[in-house]
Amino acid sequence: MPRPPGKTVVVSIFLLALFYLTALFAPFVAPYDYTEQNRAFPHCPPSSVRINQPTRWGESLLYTHPLKLADPMTRRYEEDSGVRIPIRLLYDGHLFTTAADAPRFFLLGTDDLGRDLFSRIVYGGRISLSIGIVGVLISFSIGTVLGSIAGYSGGWVDNLMMRLVEVIMSLPSFYFLLALASIIPPNLAPGTTFLLIVVIMSFIRWAGFARIIRGMVASLREREYVAAARALGAPRWLVLARHVIPGTFSYSITSATLSIPSFILGESALSVLGLGIQEPGASWGNLLATARNVQYLVNYPWILTPGLFIFLTIISFNFLGDYLLERFNPRSVVR
């Protein structure tokens, strides 16, 4: 009887669902275009949200005061409390926003070019959250197919494939990533660049996974039910697909969940080094890269918020992975 999920797991699932939904409906959730530069508002702090007592129908419930850059050198802003800018909810196709010609409302402040950080985080989530899923799908499909072929066939096929896996595993992965990322031609669309980065990352990661699958398959094929299927004359592919590979799923699912974070972190690392998603495209990694400066950290702490999102996502995936591991494979958990 599996243990019901604990509170942490429920919270993790809820957070992940929230993040993925936000990313999916990014144009609706984000109040502004994520590349829109409000150059008069560099490093603007988060705007204040104030509650209005509506006096007539249709009046906005929330409002903010406009900010003005009083000193570009210290980035000091002054709030003009005499003017109210209504924050409109469910307006113009956005969850909340201000009128097109009104001053902007910056929920999480802005970056150095005056771009709304909240909008950038919401759009950046599309990259950061999907890189893990896409990457895991690619690397695990390659890993499962090659690993099970090697494990099931044995002999020289197995030998050859495992030597290939060893070669790939022995590549210093981070430097290899750097080298590959630097040869991406500059004139590719951001979407293509993104896909290439995922493919590059998956290319390295499938190897270790293939090795484990191969081991599992090599042991599974000796089971009686597999022998029975073979004796009944089932073709090889059918035995493999129907009876052997499903046996590895408990491992794949947990392992996939646990390796999503490494893709997210890998993308962040590449972005921090300037090789991941390029400006003005946003990913949590490259948003965080702009916070790589003591001055910014001290004076504009809000630019660290993308880090919080990375942290929450990764820890949620880890909790979820742990839970799945326990559920699918209770014997492996030492208590």
Added chain:
Amino acid sequence: MRRVVCYAIVALVLGGCSSSPEPPKARPQRLTTANISDPKTFNPITSIDQSSAAAVGDLFEGLVRTNPLTTEQEPFLAEKWEFNKDGTEWTFHLRRDVKWHDGQPFTAADVVFTFDVIFDDRVANSLKHVLLVDGQRIKVDAIDDYTVRFTLPRPFAPLINAIGAGILPKHILGASLKDGSFAQKWGIDTPPEQLVGTGPFQMTRYVPAQFLEYKRNANYWMKDDAGKELPYLETKIQLIVPDQDTMYLKFVSGQTDWHAPRPEEVAELRTKAEQLNINVQETGLDTGSTFVAFNRNPAHYVRDGKRDPRLVWFTDKRFLRAIAHAIDKQSMIVNCLNGYGKPAIAEVSPENKLYHNPNLTDYPYDLDKAKALLDEAGYKDRNNDGVREDPEGNPLEFSLTTNAGNQVREKMCSILKEDWTKLGIRVNYRPLDFQTLVEKVNSNFDWDAILIGFTGTIEPNNSANFLRSSGNLHFWQPSQAEPATPWEAEIDQLLDQGSRELDPQKRRQFYWRIQEILHEELPVLLTVRDQRFLAYKRYIANVRPTAWGLYREELLRISE
């Protein structure tokens, strides 16, 4: 029992307080600075990076040195000099009181040796190209022990600004030049005491990735106005830190005595000036220039006999002018430089008082005007997809790059990209790491548009390699066999004339005209120059920073 303990504690605390404060110790005559990377070599001739140059900067001295206040050359190891009427023979009279760190006398033989090294084919160095006159070497002869004559094939005005290279000891390195091992001499594994120069300091220790340590040269030749021996400082320490942030933190925590802050650090340091006991002083604008250049090299565009349309746009003055109106310099200053900077108009920095051309007017930021210019030149959006097409129907699309890791330039590129996108141009922006970038610019010419900078020098002819159409740093189309355009031919000619004219006032007309041509033809589109600062502890006396470096650094002293 507990009470006894309490008393004991009280007594201890009071005792700690009542002990009379020690008399304040005199601050040691020690200056600590920081630099970002390790030196690559201690050989001042073959070094090409800033850290290597900084590591041995206090060890070696040239015949003359620049007075950064006047940007003129002043006597240094040479106490005076004269030249003949047509400027082809320069005679330098050396100081007689100069000794090498090992006690040997400094003589004309060392000067001749140093220039032999610079002109030697086996020694790759960056000084060579500024000293070659039409490809020929300058003849350097010792007349006697303390007189050196430079004989030139033709009048060559840049000479005096180009001979400040540190003089090397012949008695130590002479043999290595003969056997061809000079270029490998004085690597970073050399014991510091073997690095013999004439300068105010001697290196005593180098711990890689940690610090460089120097001690005062007790036999230094220079005296202060009162006849007291220089330098005043006993020790200098240069810490090696991993990055700018560490540099800043070390300064704020008092571990270093000075710091050249980045724009975003200036305001903070100014507000903390009292508390940190520092002065934050403006030193001047960037002496170099940061600009956007478009690749005009046919080698990049002609493929399979077909000419890529980008070559046509990038050599079209109307296109370039439209782009020039779409560079938001004011925002670059506010957003990228925290307000500390000025728009760059002329290629030579205003800090170069003599050669900066002040008569140019900027292309104001005006996207509507830029759009009108593009329309007029026939770049119109014919299929309403938001991207303009040239008259042949090719969509305006090109890539833009800069060196990755330089946050200011990356931000500037984001601003450029957004504005150019508004004009109806598809810009593919991707920063590249510096090595890849250099390779693209210098060897395979595989780039469209680039945001990059050059450092500035006082001698305008030192950028000849960049300005001359045959120069290998002429980077919109390097190493041309024949000037590709009439204006490039004119620049070549002006450079020749400028290097022959010895009167500075007449000479500068040629360089002013070059800046005018660059401003008109726009092979490079200048962006902004940042305001530089120096922050230093108030106990350091005689700090006089300028855009070109410290004035009379040997006078630095720790006061109190």
